[in-house]
Amino acid sequence: MKWGMVIDLAKCMRCHGCVAACRIEHFLPFSIAWVKLIAYEVEDKNVVDVTTYAVRCNQCKEAPCIDVCPTEATHRRDDGIVDINSDLCIGCRYCVIACPYQNRTFLSKDKLVNYFPNHAKTRFEKMREKKYPHQIGTTEKCNFCAERIDEGLPKGLKPGQDRAATPACVNTCQARALTFGDLDDPNSEVSKLIVERKATQLHADYGTDPSVYYVDGKIGGKSNIAPEDARTGSHIKEFSSVEKRAKEIFSQSK
Amino acid sequence: MQHTRRQWMVQHEWMVKPMKQTEWIQGEGVLVWLSEVFSSLGTGLYLVSIFLNNWWGALIGYFIVVGIKLPLHFVYLGRPFRFWRALPPFTGAWRTSWIARGFFFTTLYAGFGLIQLITSYLILYPTGLDSSVVNTIFVVDITAKILAGITVVLTAIYCGFMMSFCKSVPFWNTGMLPIVIMNAGIADGLALMIGVGLYFGGVDVMMLEAVTRILLLVNILLIATYLLNATYGTDTAKLSAKELISGKNALPFWVGVAIAGIAIPLAVSLAPYFMGEVSHSVQIFAIVCHTAGAFALKYCILNVGYYKPLLYSEMRK
Structure with a gap:
């Protein structure tokens, strides 16, 4: 079993729902984002597209x-997730430098400041200390919501299909641009997407063999303009689960 | 269809163009720069000293590595008191990680170097010990010298390999870097050794200057090849090289590395051929310049470490 993700760039609406969902799920400090959206303008014959x-x-x-x-x-881990044991990390930051994708962040003291400086901690921040304590002086990154997977699998849930065992960003994506599943299973949705849509890895030339794949990723080309439904949101059947998840987390604290 | 001419909600536009690494040069990162410089100076001086059998040089070199370099790196760590986790048998990471190897080599060097310094001191300044004890000390001294010599070389080269391993920074990701750093380190050690010789005596300064001359010439060749090589590489490596030669880091490179670190020490070492013996103050000035060059070289290499952008190549298509 090897977990992987397929990101359909043409469907992404830049709603930042995945960024918000990840922040809530992992109680991320204000200055850290495990999921990032890179957006830039492309100009072609006076026509600009983002x-x-x-x-x-x-x-x-x-x-x-x-x-x-x-x-x-x-x-x-055995399931292919690259995880960090914060209790072992000495904070040398070698991994931050060595990651060719720059997807790691060193959590220094100045990054763990209050959401509202000079004010008391919010309820969310107080809960972070209890539920997801981030260790200053160590490195952090996305872990495919390994804790959700670990909790869901013993209950017989299938990550990628059952929401309770699926990464928060995938659950939240309104445009259904994110698909999660088992790369070792040729019948999984991710495996099918990789084959049928000729998915590519980011900078395969590095020889790192990423488990995150992209479809319709002709960056800078006109083919990357999102289809009508993705732009209008007409295909959205279920609204963002960010609010729902936030309520769920807060209800647990009572 | 409407188009916008403005980016919005852009959190991470930094990843679409080459961006400087900051972790090892800015803020706390200055400690990494300093620790790498002191590593180079200390290991170079110690290595030269044990070759020349100079106890004071070895002591100063050892102190620079163990008393300055190690604490600087220790303070830099986010969780310094967990440093022991990077050492065998608590980890097997030394099989792949150059920083783990570095910690391991430096720790071994700290042990072997200390034994060597003690035994060499006892040989140099005998205190009426029994002949059998003296013979044992001789054996221990030679063994410690060999082991300390090996571990100090490994300590000297690990910094270069640690950087050259990073594919993310194309300017560093070359086999030339460890050689440039190693050669510069030995040259720096020789320069400091001249200083030790001038102060404590017992060192053939002329011979040291002759060797320094050769190493400085090799240094010029290596640095020039390294930069030239970078311009043939990726756009990001080319950008780093350009920044050193004519960009924001041209001043520390030309003034610090080229003039202070190479030209002045080379001119002073060549001066006896044309002007007869040079005064001690000029020699000391050359040593100071050479040492400043060591700081500048590491600063320049670390400060022009640009990450290869994620989408750059696609954007250029």
Whole structure:
């Protein structure tokens, strides 16, 4: 079993729902984002279009961050997820430099400031300390919501299909641009998308063999303009689950 | 269809163009720069000292590595008191990680170097010890010298390999970098050794200057090849090289590395051929310049470390 993700760039509407969902799920400090959206303008014959590229840790099968980690804090799980054991991390930041995708962040003191400086911590921040304490002086990154997968699998849930065992960003994506599943299963939706839509990896030339794949990723080309339904949201059947998830988390604290 | 001419909600536009690495040069990163410089100076001086059998040089070199370089790197760590986790047997990371190897080599060097310094001191300043004890000390001294020599070389080269491993920074990602750093380190060590010789005596300064001359010439060749090589590489590596030669880092490169670090020490070492013996103050000035060059070289290499952008190549198509 090897978890992977397919991102359909043409469907992405730049709603930043995935960024918000990840922030809520992992109680991320204000200055850190595990999921990032790169957006830039492309101009062609006085016609300007904005292209978006959603990036997160690629969970590389040949991950340089694992090779460089001096304490084996960064390790690959049996399911292919590249995870960090914060209790082992010494904060040398070698992995931050070595990651060719720049998807790692060192959590320094100045990054763990209050959401509202000079004011008391919000309820969300207080809950972070209890539910998802981030260790200052260590490195962080996306872990494909490994904790949700670990919680869901024993219950017989299928990551990618059952929402409770699926990464928060995938659940939230209104445009259904994100698909999650088992790369080892040829019948999984991700495997089919990779074959049928000729999915590509980001900078395959690095030899890192990422587990995140992209479809319709001709960056800068007109083919990357989102289809009508993605732009208008007409295909959206279920609204963002960010609010729902936030309520769920807050209700647990009572 | 409507088009916008403005970017909005752009959180991470930095990833679409080459961006500088900051972790190892800005803010706390200055400590990495300093620790790499002191590593180069200390290992170079120690290595030259044990070749020349100079105890004071070895002591100063050892102190620079163990007393300055190690604490600087230690302070830089986000969780310094977990440093032991990077050492065997607590980790097997040394099999792939150059920083783990570096910690391991430096720790071994700290042990072997200390033994060597103690035994060499006892040989140099005998205190009426029994002949059998003295013979044992001799054996221990030679063994410690060999082991300390090996580990100090490994300590000297790991910084270069640590950087050259990073595919993310094309300017560093070349086999030339460890050689440039190693050669510069030995030249820096020789320069400091001249200083030790001038102060403590017992060192053939003329011979050291002759060797320094050769190493400085090799240094010029290596740095020029390294930069030229970078311009043949990726656009990002070319950008780094251009920034050193004519960009924002041209001043530290030309004034610090080229003039202070190479031209002045080379001119001073060549001066006896044309002007007879040079005064001690001029020699000391050359050593100071050479050492400043060591700081400038590492600063320049670290400061022009640009990450290869994620989407750059696609955008250029």
